[in-house]
Amino acid sequence: MHAEQDPPIKSTATSLDIVETVHGLGGATLPEVVEQFEKPRSTVHDHLKTLTDTGYLVKDGRTFRVSVRFLNLGGRARAESQFFQVAEGEIRQLASDTGEHANLMIEENGRGIFLYKVKGSRSVNLDTYEGMEVDLHTTAMGKTILSEVSERRRDEILDEHGLEPVTAKTITDRDELETELDDIRERGYAIDNEERVEGVRCVAAPITTDNTVVGAVSVSAPKSRMNGERFEETIPSEVLSTANIIEVNLQHV
Amino acid sequence: MHAEQDPPIKSTATSLDIVETVHGLGGATLPEVVEQFEKPRSTVHDHLKTLTDTGYLVKDGRTFRVSVRFLNLGGRARAESQFFQVAEGEIRQLASDTGEHANLMIEENGRGIFLYKVKGSRSVNLDTYEGMEVDLHTTAMGKTILSEVSERRRDEILDEHGLEPVTAKTITDRDELETELDDIRERGYAIDNEERVEGVRCVAAPITTDNTVVGAVSVSAPKSRMNGERFEETIPSEVLSTANIIEVNLQHV
DNA sequence: CCGCTGCATCCGACGTTGTCGGACGATTAA
DNA sequence: TTAATCGTCCGACAACGTCGGATGCAGCGG
Numbered sequence A, B: 001m002h003a004e005q006d007p008p009i010k011s012t013a014t015s016l017d018i019v020e021t022v023h024g025l026g027g028a029t030l031p032e033v034v035e036q037f038e039k040p041r042s043t044v045h046d047h048l049k050t051l052t053d054t055g056y057l058v059k060d061g062r063t064f065r066v067s068v069r070f071l072n073l074g075g076r077a078r079a080e081s082q083f084f085q086v087a088e089g090e091i092r093q094l095a096s097d098t099g100e101h102a103n104l105m106i107e108e109n110g111r112g113i114f115l116y117k118v119k120g121s122r123s124v125n126l127d128t129y130e131g132m133e134v135d136l137h138t139t140a141m142g143k144t145i146l147s148e149v150s151e152r153r154r155d156e157i158l159d160e161h162g163l164e165p166v167t168a169k170t171i172t173d174r175d176e177l178e179t180e181l182d183d184i185r186e187r188g189y190a191i192d193n194e195e196r197v198e199g200v201r202c203v204a205a206p207i208t209t210d211n212t213v214v215g216a217v218s219v220s221a222p223k224s225r226m227n228g229e230r231f232e233e234t235i236p237s238e239v240l241s242t243a244n245i246i247e248v249n250l251q252h253v
Numbered sequence C: 001c002c003g004c005t006g007c008a009t010c011c012g013a014c015g016t017t018g019t020c021g022g023a024c025g026a027t028t029a030a
Numbered sequence D: 001t002t003a004a005t006c007g008t009c010c011g012a013c014a015a016c017g018t019c020g021g022a023t024g025c026a027g028c029g030g
Helices: A010-025 A030-036 A041-053 A069-080 A082-098 A140-148 A151-161 A174-187 A228-251 B010-025 B030-036 B041-053 B069-080 B082-098 B140-148 B151-161 B174-187 B228-251
Strands: A057-060 A063-066 A101-108 A111-118 A133-135 A190-193 A200-209 A212-222 B057-060 B063-066 B101-108 B111-118 B133-135 B190-193 B200-209 B212-222
Touching: A010 A030, A010 A041, A010 A063, A010 B010, A010 B041, A010 B069, A030 A041, A041 A057, A041 A063, A041 B010, A063 B069, A069 A082, A069 B010, A069 B063, A069 B069, A069 B111, A082 A101, A082 A111, A082 A212, A082 A228, A101 A140, A111 A140, A111 B069, A140 A174, A140 A190, A140 A200, A140 A212, A174 A190, A200 A228, A212 A228, B010 B030, B010 B041, B010 B063, B030 B041, B041 B057, B041 B063, B069 B082, B082 B101, B082 B111, B082 B212, B082 B228, B101 B140, B111 B140, B140 B174, B140 B190, B140 B200, B140 B212, B174 B190, B200 B228, B212 B228
Parallel strands: none
Antiparallel strands: A057 A063, A101 A111, A101 A212, A111 A133, A190 A200, A200 A212, B057 B063, B101 B111, B101 B212, B111 B133, B190 B200, B200 B212
């Protein structure tokens, strides 16, 4: 089964691991990184020095931080993706029409990536940032993606990543998720009722071409503004409309 | 002089070099990468395989591309930077007020990084992307940064990166640049008259705290909309106002 | 003022592992 | 089909990443 042979160049892999560790800790000192690794100080030190020498980490006093240098790589990767180019304007329009956060997600390696996020005029600060990765079952966008992939693929993803809760309302039961996904397929859109962040609700719709899901759109807002008809009618129809426009535009690329 | 000792872990450095090569070529096949390196196929292959195994490159048929995975690292680095947090809203406001592209730049290692870019309602597509690096002398924002750093630092930067032209109007003469910088200091803002992209003009202002420049703001637009009073009065005053607001907000962090 | 502690950096020896030429199979083009 | 190009794998050698320990530095408490 799981071949899982490690990559040919291990030092590169550990360097990248260290970057992710620093990233995960939101900045870390050498001993803090050492603690997460089973490697000796001197080894970790060599990696950190290499990464700062090459400009991918920056040393802020005693703590290392991930450099915005990575934004150059990731930003261009995004800018070159046709999906982003097509969707960008529509997401901005959606944010402008609703006055709330509008988001774009893609799936990669079984997890969701916030590819684009636009704040609306009334929107509050959320903890999301462009490039952020989340488990698919924790967001409305992720659930629409799960609802559109094959059962086989869905099992793969759920087996690998599980159903870790992030709030009290996160779906953690597989059967419950399946009925939820049935509902989503029927309705055509998904909702997230404080399943990832307390007090925040989302409405999301999948974006598909040739019966394959390529991403999802959503609107996020504090639940005080996401209720009643707006939550059940207005926002869903705007989200669905945006998803549909993007789908149509994707045909003509 | 230039100690220039290479980083302790060379394989990591070459892996990152390969990522940048793929990035620079906007996607490349194995032989294309080999051509840029003096390393044998098999070595490059090992690096590419490691990078795809770890998910930082994606293989699209035969060509390797930089993964949006990097956006996760760079996006969070940006999101955590106080400068970005303070400036973000103001840049968006500036784009909304002018209807044109509004940009935010910081300097790192002597080059300019587009930290944030917001399209305005009327704005055209530009070749810039968030995270993009440019030589400082090629942009209005970069010139304001050059105008605010010490002469010593300016010499360092210019010695290292030179004055490479990117359009016919790029400033390539050091004396000419110095007089331009004098003008900028006097006026308080800089203009870019098709010095980086044909047909595009920019107006930029520096952002300083404690007499140290920390970045710059600008508005970019096609020259057909950037002329007369708008180019000489309206836009500059809006850009200066935005820079000033950001400066004030930076005091209270 | 002086030892003490924790840290970053450096060093040198060992042995892992990255390197590289070459070979094999797959793929493409003619 | 042939020929050329490409992707992948393999194995031997030597380079270099690893790791324990030593050095030097900064901050703290006695």
